[in-house]
Amino acid sequence: MLERSKQQVIPHQWAFAGDKKRYCKESVKGFLPEEIRHLMWSLDWPVDPNTQNMHLNCFYDMPNCGLPSSGKHWGVDIQVAVGTHVLTPETGKIVELSINERQAMLDIIMIGNSGIYYIFGHLDWKVISDKFAEIRGLVVGEEVRVKKEVDQREMIGEVGYFGRMSGKFLETVQEDVKNVYGDTNSHLHIECWYRWKTPINPLLLFKRLS
Numbered sequence: 001m002l003e004r005s006k007q008q009v010i011p012h013q014w015a016f017a018g019d020k021k022r023y024c025k026e027s028v029k030g031f032l033p034e035e036i037r038h039l040m041w042s043l044d045w046p047v048d049p050n051t052q053n054m055h056l057n058c059f060y061d062m063p064n065c066g067l068p069s070s071g072k073h074w075g076v077d078i079q080v081a082v083g084t085h086v087l088t089p090e091t092g093k094i095v096e097l098s099i100n101e102r103q104a105m106l107d108i109i110m111i112g113n114s115g116i117y118y119i120f121g122h123l124d125w126k127v128i129s130d131k132f133a134e135i136r137g138l139v140v141g142e143e144v145r146v147k148k149e150v151d152q153r154e155m156i157g158e159v160g161y162f163g164r165m166s167g168k169f170l171e172t173v174q175e176d177v178k179n180v181y182g183d184t185n186s187h188l189h190i191e192c193w194y195r196w197k198t199p200i201n202p203l204l205l206f207k208r209l210s
């Protein structure tokens with residue numbers, strides 16, 4: 001199946017040597033339902049993949065790295081600097097904004113024209129209040145439905161300050177990653193769902209990195 005699929009490879013300068021191995025071996029797993037198999041490795045990354053020191057620090061279908069007790073991680077965590085722009089993988093519409101109770105950060109739900117539902121997690125909600133007036137009155141734990149058309153690669157927010165890693169999680173971080181990020185853990189959490197029912201490995205959808 002993989003051979004028949006569209007394969008777009010974009011060159012990426014890997015800052016972290018250990019990552020490429022993980023990207024290939026552990027992370028590109030799972031399957032795409034027949035109806036969306038044509039989307040394989042064709043959608044844009046929600047963070048420019050040439051962002052300096054972009055690091056994939058928790059993959060799909062693994063225990064949640066920062067909180068193993070919370071079960072499986074149905075997304076991918078893209079560790080980048082605070083303020084990194086978050087981009088839409090395709091044309092579609094944003095349908096919900098919420099301020100997550102746990103970290104008081106913004107989560108965005110978008111439906112792509114392909115039929116993929118996206119959850120973008122851990123954004124800075126303060127910096128995008130100009131773009132989404134609807135969030136101005138929101139308080140932590142609340143959500144609001146919106147209807148906003150977005151283009152492909154449109155900037156919809158910025159990665160927020162997530163806080164610090166500690167304990168066992170911090171022990172698992174590679175030294176070269178620690179040299180860049182220390183114990184900070186700001187990242188975009190991105191999930192992709194097919195028809196809201198089936199979680200999809202985002203790394204099967206986003207353009208393949210070389």
Ligand SMILES: [Zn+2]
Nearest residue numbers: 075076077189
């Ligand atoms: Zn995550």
